Amino acid sequence: MAHVQESIDLLPRWQRLNSIELINSRVAAIPGKGFGLVALNDGLQASRLTAEDVSDNSGHDSRSPLIFVPADLVLHAEAVKEYAKQDRNFHLLLDAAGHRGTRGNILLFLIVQLVVSSRQPGEDRAALPTPWTDYVRFLPADVPLPTMWTDAELHLLQGTSLESAVRAKLLALEREFGQLRERSSAIPFWDAALWNRKSPLQLQDWILVDAWYRSRCLELPQLGASMVPCIDMANHSCTPNAYYEDRTAVPAGRADAGVVLLLRPGQHVAALDEITISYTGSKADGMSVDGGVKPASEMLFSYGFIDPDSVRHSLVLSVQPFPDDPLGEAKRHIFGGPAPCLEIEHLDVDGGKDSDSDSDSGELNSQLPARIRWTCPFAYLMCVNEEDGLNFRLRQQTDGSKQLRMFWQDNDVTDSAREFEALTGTHELAPLFRLRVVTVLQEMIEAQLECMQAAGGDQMKDDSDDGDEDEVMEAEYEGGQPSHGPQDNKSDSENDGNDENDTDMADGNISLGVVRNSVAEQAAILRDIESKILSSALETLEAERSDLLLNSTVLAYLVSMEIPQNDLVDE
Numbered sequence: 302m303a304h305v306q307e308s309i310d311l312l313p314r315w316q317r318l319n320s321i322e323l324i325n326s327r328v329a330a331i332p333g334k335g336f337g338l339v340a341l342n343d344g345l346q347a348s349r350l351t352a353e354d355v356s357d358n359s360g361h362d363s364r365s366p367l368i369f370v371p372a373d374l375v376l377h378a379e380a381v382k383e384y385a386k387q388d389r390n391f392h393l394l395l396d397a398a399g400h401r402g403t404r405g406n407i408l409l410f411l412i413v414q415l416v417v418s419s420r421q422p423g424e425d426r427a428a429l430p431t432p433w434t435d436y437v438r439f440l441p442a443d444v445p446l447p448t449m450w451t452d453a454e455l456h457l458l459q460g461t462s463l464e465s466a467v468r469a470k471l472l473a474l475e476r477e478f479g480q481l482r483e484r485s486s487a488i489p490f491w492d493a494a495l496w497n498r499k500s501p502l503q504l505q506d507w508i509l510v511d512a513w514y515r516s517r518c519l520e521l522p523q524l525g526a527s528m529v530p531c532i533d534m535a536n537h538s539c540t541p542n543a544y545y546e547d548r549t550a551v552p553a554g555r556a557d558a559g560v561v562l563l564l565r566p567g568q569h570v571a572a573l574d575e576i577t578i579s580y581t582g583s584k585a586d587g588m589s590v591d592g593g594v595k596p597a598s599e600m601l602f603s604y605g606f607i608d609p610d611s612v613r614h615s616l617v618l619s620v621q622p623f624p625d626d627p628l629g630e631a632k633r634h635i636f637g638g639p640a641p642c643l644e645i646e647h648l649d650v651d652g653g654k655d656s657d658s659d660s661d662s663g664e665l666n667s668q669l670p671a672r673i674r675w676t677c678p679f680a681y682l683m684c685v686n687e688e689d690g691l692n693f694r695l696r697q698q699t700d701g702s703k704q705l706r707m708f709w710q711d712n713d714v715t716d717s718a719r720e721f722e723a724l725t726g727t728h729e730l731a732p733l734f735r736l737r738v739v740t741v742l743q744e745m746i747e748a749q750l751e752c753m754q755a756a757g758g759d760q761m762k763d764d765s766d767d768g769d770e771d772e773v774m775e776a777e778y779e780g781g782q783p784s785h786g787p788q789d790n791k792s793d794s795e796n797d798g799n800d801e802n803d804t805d806m807a808d809g810n811i812s813l814g815v816v817r818n819s820v821a822e823q824a825a826i827l828r829d830i831e832s833k834i835l836s837s838a839l840e841t842l843e844a845e846r847s848d849l850l851l852n853s854t855v856l857a858y859l860v861s862m863e864i865p866q867n868d869l870v871d872e
């Protein structure tokens with residue numbers, strides 16, 4: 302199905318029709334970021350607006366909004382349920398789809414709005430139109446999230462922590478789309494409206510609405526995960542000058558119930574300055590949920606870009622039991638979910654600069670001597686076996702069923718599988734167990750780094766940095782038809798904010814093996830950040846391993862067992 306992006310010039314009309322107020326701001330093309338919000342100053346070219354000026358101009362209190370969006374335009378879980386009450390067919394669809402939580406329901410609503418908005422002449426309307434039917438036309442047809450990358454672009458993630466995450470996400474999206482097809486085509490109305498139409502729904506449409514949801518969703522205190530039209534045009538900055546506030550808690554029906562975008566106190570915004578928010582919470586004003594930064598992989602996964610100046614230098618790798626461990630499956634079973642992983646954090650990096658090159662960087666540097674913090678609870682379980690005192694027994698339950706229990710030194714530790722570091726830490730061979738863990742993780746990280754290097758990503762980065770005018774590269778990649786990638790045409794005016802993509806999508810389609818420069822750059826940033834984390838982790842582990850190999854308990858064990866030092870884990 303073709304999602305044709307509407308000219309942004311028509312957005313102000315839509316805003317007026319739907320009582321959205323933009324005060325001293327408008328949506329404009331922002332190079333490299335699509336569209337964004339910029340400040341207007343009503344012709345006062347030289348003056349600079351402050352939070353106080355805005356309040357003076359509007360005559361409201363000092364927290365007057367730059368944008369006001371009425372509550373009934375906000376898309377959230379309850380709003381979808383309300384819509385289902387008004388539209389019987391949508392109700393049937395929602396029931397058939399199985400009410401799959403906030404995200405699932407919002408995605409279903411969005412895909413239906415997409416279908417209604419792209420109605421061809423002579424086609425019946427599939428559902429009641431809403432303001433969102435028109436608003437989705439302003440949303441980008443191409444979102445730079447990795448789920449929308451071409452196969453060749455996905456290849457650039459090889460060896461990064463996103464490689465398997467994106468693969469798993471694409472499989473999940475495919476599965477969800479398959480279920481939607483199966484369940485909706487059992488309803489004759491939706492079979493006709495979604496599948497037996499001139500331009501039927503495609504997996505790419507589902508991937509697109511998921512990308513909109515992930516990259517534009519705000520967490521509102523009253524309404525939960527929500528999409529707020531127009532405020533979702535605000536781009537991210539690690540030094541934002543605006544923030545949003547949920548003012549929907551006022552008594553129902555009041556005209557001032559809504560979501561607002563506000564200038565941060567003390568901010569000065571000149572005419573045409575971009576108005577930005579923080580997608581991660583900001584360190585500056587204490588609004589941060591997670592310290593004001595997210596891992597680079599998470600930024601790329603959810604928003605399609607990495608701001609190297611405001612990312613947490615951490616990564617997560619999944620960990621599997623040794624394939625030849627006879628207890629492997631039992632260990633994995635008892636460990637339970639969430640799936641085992643290795644988390645590594647580079648502590649003394651700030652603003653994308655290593656502490657080595659910037660002695661002032663980061664408070665953590667002065668407080669914590671360790672460069673690397675890693676956690677991997679499963680590794681401690683992986684690295685012990687029967688000879689060490691680990692075993693499993695089946696225990697008969699009163700109802701006749703059998704339950705697997707895990708024992709360490711004859712104590713039932715089934716409920717402490719995630720605390721094996723502490724359990725092994727009190728054993729007389731604790732340094733030996735630690736040495737095994739350190740060795741296993743070292744091998745795992747080495748393999749990951751090799752995998753990253755094998756992908757030849759550095760070469761791609763060099764190519765994109767060489768000032769070549771060509772905006773699109775044909776990757777040295779042999780694959781089938783691209784399974785993912787934007788497919789829709791845009792008119793010139795619709796492409797205003799997407800300078801890079803103008804060339805990338807010259808004919809509106811991304812073809813086999815194409816790598817857009819903008820994507821190659823983001824992948825290179827991720828690879829750079831993650832390879833530095835992995836290399837530093839290797840150094841840290843190597844140092845600890847060298848120390849442990851000199852430990853008297855370890856030496857005595859190696860001598861008694863006549864084990865070469867390098868074979869510790871394979872013994």
Ligand SMILES: C[S@@+](CC[C@H](N)C(=O)[O-])C[C@H]1O[C@@H](n2cnc3c(N)ncnc32)[C@H](O)[C@@H]1O
Binds near residue numbers: 333517533535603608
């Ligand atoms: C909430 S939307 C913002 C509006 C969006 N730019 C548009 O054209 O509709 C989030 C998306 O904007 C883009 N974006 C936001 N901040 C950015 C930044 N600092 N650098 C690059 N792209 C950014 C990313 O594509 C992201 O997925």
